Amino acid sequence: MKAAVITFPGSNREGDVAKALKQAGATVAHVWHADTTLPAGTDLVVLPGGFSYGDYLRTGAIAGRANIMDATRAHAERGGYVLGICNGFQIVCEAGLLPGILMRNADLKFVCKRQHLTVERADTPYANAYAKGQVIDVCIAHGEGNYIADSDTLARLEGEGLVAFRYADAQGAVTAEANPNGSLNNIAGIYSPKLNVLGLMPHPENLIDSLTGGTDGRGMFESLMGGRKAA
Amino acid sequence: MKARVTVTLKTGVLDPQGKAIEGALKSLGIDGVGAVRQGKIFDIELAGADKAAAEAALKTACEKLLANTVIENYRVEIGA
Numbered sequence: 001m002k003a004a005v006i007t008f009p010g011s012n013r014e015g016d017v018a019k020a021l022k023q024a025g026a027t028v029a030h031v032w033h034a035d036t037t038l039p040a041g042t043d044l045v046v047l048p049g050g051f052s053y054g055d056y057l058r059t060g061a062i063a064g065r066a067n068i069m070d071a072t073r074a075h076a077e078r079g080g081y082v083l084g085i086c087n088g089f090q091i092v093c094e095a096g097l098l099p100g101i102l103m104r105n106a107d108l109k110f111v112c113k114r115q116h117l118t119v120e121r122a123d124t125p126y127a128n129a130y131a132k133g134q135v136i137d138v139c140i141a142h143g144e145g146n147y148i149a150d151s152d153t154l155a156r157l158e159g160e161g162l163v164a165f166r167y168a169d170a171q172g173a174v175t176a177e178a179n180p181n182g183s184l185n186n187i188a189g190i191y192s193p194k195l196n197v198l199g200l201m202p203h204p205e206n207l208i209d210s211l212t213g214g215t216d217g218r219g220m221f222e223s224l225m226g227g228r229k230a231a
Numbered sequence: 232m233k234a235r236v237t238v239t240l241k242t243g244v245l246d247p248q249g250k251a252i253e254g255a256l257k258s259l260g261i262d263g264v265g266a267v268r269q270g271k272i273f274d275i276e277l278a279g280a281d282k283a284a285a286e287a288a289l290k291t292a293c294e295k296l297l298a299n300t301v302i303e304n305y306r307v308e309i310g311a
Contacts, residue, residue, distance in 0.1 A: 057296070057297070058299055061296065061299070062296075065295070065296060094299065099301075100301065101299055101301045101302055103244075103245070103247075103302070104247050104248060105247070106245070106247055107247070108247050108248065108251055146247075148244070148245075148301075148302060149301070150301070182245075182247075
């Protein structure tokens with residue numbers, strides 16, 4: 001698996017996600033946002049966390065229109081994998097690769113803590129190393145993670161099974177108390193209809209080593225290594 | 232030529248920042264404050280004198296970048 005990790009001005013977890021990908025067996029190229037092409041043979045494009053362009057205008061808005069996003073959009077249209085984590089989720093929404101938008105957390109506070117998620121489905125390229133309904137312990141760090149979509153879009157996401165992860169408590173109960181940011185239906189991540197694009201607010205790349213508190217994030221990267229080659 | 236673009240949240244979209252501002256105004260004891268919704272204003276200088284062309288260009292700018300039409304409305308006003 002060849003991964004391209006995009007770096008924008010203000011990205012700050014590109015090193016972490018590269019480490020997680022390499023640990024799982026991927027080769028990783030770092031690509032600058034102003035480039036217009038992806039390295040030949042790229043299977044997976046990763047948009048990492050951070051504060052691209054200082055979150056000016058709206059989070060992810062300016063990065064979503066960067067040069068490399070045209071190539072990323074074409075890659076996604078060919079069925080290639082695109083993974084947006086945290087700021088990357090905001091970017092893929094702003095770029096039109098996923099529907100909806102991430103708004104300011106409902107309580108207006110930046111939230112940085114460990115967070116349990118339920119794995120909503122395990123038959124996808126990103127979650128096949130997990131079990132459906134499994135509760136994983138990862139971390140979140142964001143001020144704008146409040147997932148909002150209009151009611152038709154939300155109904156479509158739910159109806160087509162495109163919710164990837166939900167915020168939950170340690171027992172896997174999806175409750176208002178376990179929702180850290182006000183996201184509709186506790187949504188922590190969503191898939192595109194073809195399941196090749198995933199956007200999520202939590203950081204699986206930060207829970208890949210027991211030295212730093214846990215390994216529940218590894219499953220996502222191991223899942224990708226087992227998946228089919230992108231077109 | 233100068234233009235002003237105003238971007239506001241659509242009706243029904245929750246605005247936690249507006250709510251916080253509303254609370255702050257009330258705690259300052261400012262009389263008669265009801266609901267507060269916040270938004271953005273862009274003052275933009277434009278080359279050329281064709282108002283219709285400027286309006287079309289700014290509409291494109293709003294659709295492509297200045298507003299996220301999932302949650303926001305925009306208004307374009309062209310000045311002198």
